[in-house]
Amino acid sequence: MLQRTTELFRSRRFDYIIPYYKNQTFQQALTAGQLTTLNLSNISGDVVYLDIAIRSSYVQDDLSHYQPIASFQYQNQEGVGISGQQFIDDQFSRHIMYPKQNEGTFTRNRRFYRHVFADSNVAPKALLEQDLKLGAYPFDSHCNLLMNNAQAGSNEVWSLSQSSTTAPTAGNIIWGWVTPDDSI
Amino acid sequence: MADFYGKIGLLTPTVSIAPRDTGPANPTASITMLGGQQLEVPTFQVPTRNPYRISNVWRYPFSGQYGNTLTTGGQAQCPIIRGSGSGHVQKAWLRIQVQNQGTSNVEMQPVPLWIQSTQWQTPSGATIQNPTGSHLWFNLVTTTPMEEWWEVSKAVAADLDYETGDPVPPNAVVTYYIPLIGSFLSAGGFFIPAVSGGMRCTLPSGQMEAFEAPEPVLKPLPS
Numbered sequence: 001m002l003q004r005t006t007e008l009f010r011s012r013r014f015d016y017i018i019p020y021y022k023n024q025t026f027q028q029a030l031t032a033g034q035l036t037t038l039n040l041s042n043i044s045g046d047v048v049y050l051d052i053a054i055r056s057s058y059v060q061d062d063l064s065h066y067q068p069i070a071s072f073q074y075q076n077q078e079g080v081g082i083s084g085q086q087f088i089d090d091q092f093s094r095h096i097m098y099p100k101q102n103e104g105t106f107t108r109n110r111r112f113y114r115h116v117f118a119d120s121n122v123a124p125k126a127l128l129e130q131d132l133k134l135g136a137y138p139f140d141s142h143c144n145l146l147m148n149n150a151q152a153g154s155n156e157v158w159s160l161s162q163s164s165t166t167a168p169t170a171g172n173i174i175w176g177w178v179t180p181d182d183s184i
Numbered sequence: 185m186a187d188f189y190g191k192i193g194l195l196t197p198t199v200s201i202a203p204r205d206t207g208p209a210n211p212t213a214s215i216t217m218l219g220g221q222q223l224e225v226p227t228f229q230v231p232t233r234n235p236y237r238i239s240n241v242w243r244y245p246f247s248g249q250y251g252n253t254l255t256t257g258g259q260a261q262c263p264i265i266r267g268s269g270s271g272h273v274q275k276a277w278l279r280i281q282v283q284n285q286g287t288s289n290v291e292m293q294p295v296p297l298w299i300q301s302t303q304w305q306t307p308s309g310a311t312i313q314n315p316t317g318s319h320l321w322f323n324l325v326t327t328t329p330m331e332e333w334w335e336v337s338k339a340v341a342a343d344l345d346y347e348t349g350d351p352v353p354p355n356a357v358v359t360y361y362i363p364l365i366g367s368f369l370s371a372g373g374f375f376i377p378a379v380s381g382g383m384r385c386t387l388p389s390g391q392m393e394a395f396e397a398p399e400p401v402l403k404p405l406p407s
Contacts, residue, residue, distance in 0.1 A: 060293070106325040
């Protein structure tokens with residue numbers, strides 16, 4: 001066993017790398033329910049994972065609260081899906097893939113979409129904590145992110161009917177609500 | 185698809201398991217006690233790393249005009265002077281101490297989001313990494329298990345739901361620590377003897393406001 005491991009280390013080149021962060025910011029209006037295509041011209045080189053966070057602004061609560069998208073797909077220059085055959089929807093990304101590949105419960109209530117290109121569930125953590133690249137997709141600045149924007153929300157409507165016999169003739173009505181786990 | 189060419193190799197099994205590939209069921213190791221006695225002990229009782237290594241914590245001060253950075257933006261620099269410490273670096277944190285000099289409670293966004301960007305530089309000024317505050321935040325929350333986040337969230341002014349943490353009362357001095365997950369210092373650790381460069385930290389400059397309205401009077405303090 002030890003001999004085989006030693007031979008493996010001698011025969012293979014292991015890459016110890018510094019994770020290098022690239023960031024591409026788009027400032028544009030998104031139309032609810034429509035497809036948005038973004039050219040990731042700033043993203044080139046081996047990419048272990050990519051994150052999507054859509055902020056309404058860069059102030060106060062919007063710094064840590066992000067807007068939803070219905071589904072997304074990464075495509076190469078030829079329009080071939082490189083994140084899979086189909087679009088990855090919000091639920092699958094946040095509640096199935098994220099907990100498999102990351103720690104914590106950040107996406108439980110946050111519209112944060114991470115896609116891991118490496119064929120390893122521990123790839124993000126290995127990259128950030130051990131300088132290990134366990135797989136990556138070679139981006140070439142011509143790849144695209146396609147997003148189906150979330151449908152427009154609708155206001156929740158509650159109606160209140162007053163009793164004709166017991167209703168007060170004056171006063172105030174106050175609505176209160178509780179979101180115990182900060183669901184949004 | 186060309187993109188999945190590499191996986192074709194998986195269709196042909198190339199791995200076989202032979203008895204010589206597996207270890208003994210109850211592995212033991214022969215050790216010599218300080219008194220010279222020979223013992224056969226289970227291998228899990230034998231340290232696999234040098235037990236005489238120690239760890240210590242070093243702190244390097246920032247410089248720059250950062251007294252009003254939370255409201256007006258600005259930069260701070262921190263030279264990491266190797267030689268004053270010893271050995272390799274395994275983890276790094278960013279320490280920020282603030283005082284609420286206003287008269288009401290201040291509720292802030294998690295501390296990594298106060299930062300617009302950071303930059304690690306070589307001694308000659310070349311960029312090693314330039315994670316934004318969002319990178320620091322995402323790296324932290326995506327690599328921290330919940331049982332650890334229970335504690336760490338307090339250090340970055342967040343709560344268990346990744347919301348804003350405890351309000352800072354008037355006059356209170358609070359110290360925050362941002363674990364620099366994914367920094368080249370934290371990861372690996374073997375680059376360090378060659379590094380004598382520093383870190384530049386850029387705090388919000390107008391377009392980011394990490395506080396809840398109204399604007400607080402929160403002053404970073406010298407380290």
